Amino acid sequence: MRNVLFVCLGNICRSPTAEGVFQHMLEQTGLTSRIRVDSAGTGAWHVGKAPDSRAQKAAYERGYRLSHLKARQVAVADFDKFDLILAMDRSNMDDLLEMCPPDKQNKIRLFMDFAENRRFPEVPDPYYAGSKGFELVLDLVEDASKGLLNYLQVNIAGRAATD
Ligand code: 4NP
Numbered sequence: 001m002r003n004v005l006f007v008c009l010g011n012i013c014r015s016p017t018a019e020g021v022f023q024h025m026l027e028q029t030g031l032t033s034r035i036r037v038d039s040a041g042t043g044a045w046h047v048g049k050a051p052d053s054r055a056q057k058a059a060y061e062r063g064y065r066l067s068h069l070k071a072r073q074v075a076v077a078d079f080d081k082f083d084l085i086l087a088m089d090r091s092n093m094d095d096l097l098e099m100c101p102p103d104k105q106n107k108i109r110l111f112m113d114f115a116e117n118r119r120f121p122e123v124p125d126p127y128y129a130g131s132k133g134f135e136l137v138l139d140l141v142e143d144a145s146k147g148l149l150n151y152l153q154v155n156i157a158g159r160a161a162t163d
Helices: 014-029 053-061 090-099 102-107 131-159
Strands: 002-008 035-041 084-087 108-110
Touching: 002 014, 002 090, 002 131, 014 035, 014 053, 014 131, 053 131, 084 090, 090 108, 102 108
Parallel strands: 002 035, 002 084, 084 108
Antiparallel strands: none
16 A cells, blocks of 8 residues: 655645546556545645635546545644655645655655656646646646556555565
């Protein structure tokens, strides 16, 4: 079992989109019993809320459902619980590194490190960007999710003997 946490600022746009898209890919590939996903925000402003309606709509139009998700804030216990903690941008990554115990910091990576498209090193914050921003988030999240799935499949196969 591998546990993956997606992290952004508010946990209402980018990271719930990543959770919904990646969960969909796990279902399509029959990996839901091997890989668990969750998402959280570094900020607390939107705790308890469903994803932003613009994120939900853009995702729904590509076949992903986000309506059941609820925002939560990253907790220090997450650094124990999760194997991989994927930040949407460098600011999220800096905030995570600041609160993470030194011996767990190697779990934190930029999500876009797994993407094929090297033009975007980060998933840009779409909150003030209009509907095009949400489409870009989905394009980038789909790209990085494919790369992440390949990485985890190799990783799980490599560790199968010890799990
Ligand atoms: P997210 O987007 O980090 O992708 O969930 C944001 C949501 C809310 C705010 C900023 C970014 N905000 O400032 O409230």
